[in-house]
Amino acid sequence: MTQNNAADVNLAKTRNNRLMGLAGVVAVTAMAVGAYWTMYASHFVSTDNAYTAAEVAQITPAVGGIVADVKAKDTQVVKKGEVLVTLDPTDAKLALAQAQADLDRALRRVKSYVATDANLSAQISAREADEKRAAAQLAAAQSDFERASIDLKRREALLASGSVSGDEVTRAKNAFAAASAQLDAAKAASTQAAANLRSAKAAQEANASLIANTTPDTNPEVLLARARMEQAKVDLDRTVIRAPLDGVVAKRMVQLGQKVQPGMPLMAVVPVADMYVDANFKEVQLTKVRVGQPVKLHADLYGKDVTYHGVVEGFSGGSGAAFSAIPAQNATGNWIKVVQRLPVRVKLDAAELQAHPLKVGLSMSAEIDARSQD
Template identity: 50%
Template structure:
């Protein structure tokens, strides 16, 4: 009994010490939980504030790729390749010589066209001279007609005189004052004058016929040169056009870069004979590159043309942030314009969220400082808050 009392007396103080320790631990736990709750709330508030200030109203996609309106270089005239001055991946400027073709055939064609032009000018000058000669012949035939008419008038006068002489002699033939010989001579003179008159009349007809022939020649000659000059004559103009084409074909034997950019897909070698229209290389204008970002259809509620865009590329990493703006939205999804469009009117239809391409223009200065390449992947974030 004494032992139990001693044990009780000994245990009483121990229980009195354990109760305050557990209360202290509970208080500390509650304090820590309160502090943790406050920290969580503060973090949540800060995150919400950060999201509202920086992320709210922004749509993001990593399905974006760099593109450019590449220029395909093609040969416009056929011929063997004489010289290739660029290599793949080489940067070129607009107007730089890329390829030179052998121009022997084009030079011969140019010489032939120049000769044809000179010949056409010569023919025109000849036709003009022929027209002038025809005019002179018509004028000469007019003078011949005037002379023939004058001879006819003289012949008529001679006939009248001969007729009067014959009539006078015949009136006095019965008196014996005129011999038979004189009467015969008067009759012969009248016949001769009549014949001369008929010949003069025939001369007029002949001169008029000759003038008609000359007038026809004049019309034919004038038809070639009427209303034209040596530069506007059809034959001369056609020859001039052939000459210009020959010069153009000769100039086209030197192929130049149409734009600034990088040479890719070079498919031409020295000695190779290329046909007109054959593609030989592609020039990629990286200075005017753009981005096609494929956003989900559910993200287009606030996307508008002109909105600012931030972009990053794996090529440079997150340290380089490109600034751009939305310049266009495609007229249809990629699936709609694919070679074999999806047929959803079947029994095995499953809804798939579609993506619509958005064209984003980049800052030229940033492209100059950090050039991109076609096909690189990008991450794009459109700020729609200013909508």
């Protein structure tokens, strides 16, 4: 029994020593893990809810017309300025020809205003001379009227004494009547001459307002016609639709012979060289995240063999739920708190994108190094 008890005691001691050793290992491991988490791992946040995106350029016509040629197809790589679609330019050429004719007509019309101004100046001089002549004629008629009036009064006074005959009085009356009629005619001519002068001056003022402080090239009518011609030139240039940036053609919907309207989507150009990532982090992960912090990313397309390096470029103005088509109404009914996710935009390295191209919508995993708080 003594030997058995001693064996049991040794076995218990061995077991206790092993348990204490295991506890020590567990404690050291826990302390190491805690230290690692506190000093290093807690400064990194990661998510696999991330997807590639790009500022896709929608190709739409600025003018309407019939599609004459389509030079791009889906998946085709295009350069900025490369022709994608050509519209039939017939209508645009006719509009340009009409605008040019309108410009020439406007120039001639404005030049005629200048010539009319000189003509009206000459007419004013002639009307002023007519007014002076009418004034002189009125003065002469007034003098003749006064003389005939005096002569008639004298003869009528001498008629009773027989010093003059009845025929002389009759002739005096006739002369007075003629002088009176001439005076009325002279007054009417003077009034007409004054009216003609005022009319000529008004016509000159109206014509002068059309050319005041301008030249034929700077006249508003010419400027308007020239602007319409420039617009017609622009519309003609817009019948050739070019790529606004480098990228890959996607979602081509336009076909040869199709009649398109301004603003109709024809295709899209995806700038694969300017790809970025929208990483959707939980709101509780973003406490230490700042713009400019480095990010490591992996694409499901290439796996862990390819690592992308980026930086935090910015934060969305709201969570995905806030901008959804039917946002949550948390103020109604029973409420269950759900941790929200906020899109974080990550800018990728251009050289790495060129070496390992990505497409829009691919899955990514992202890890932000939040140690830098600047």
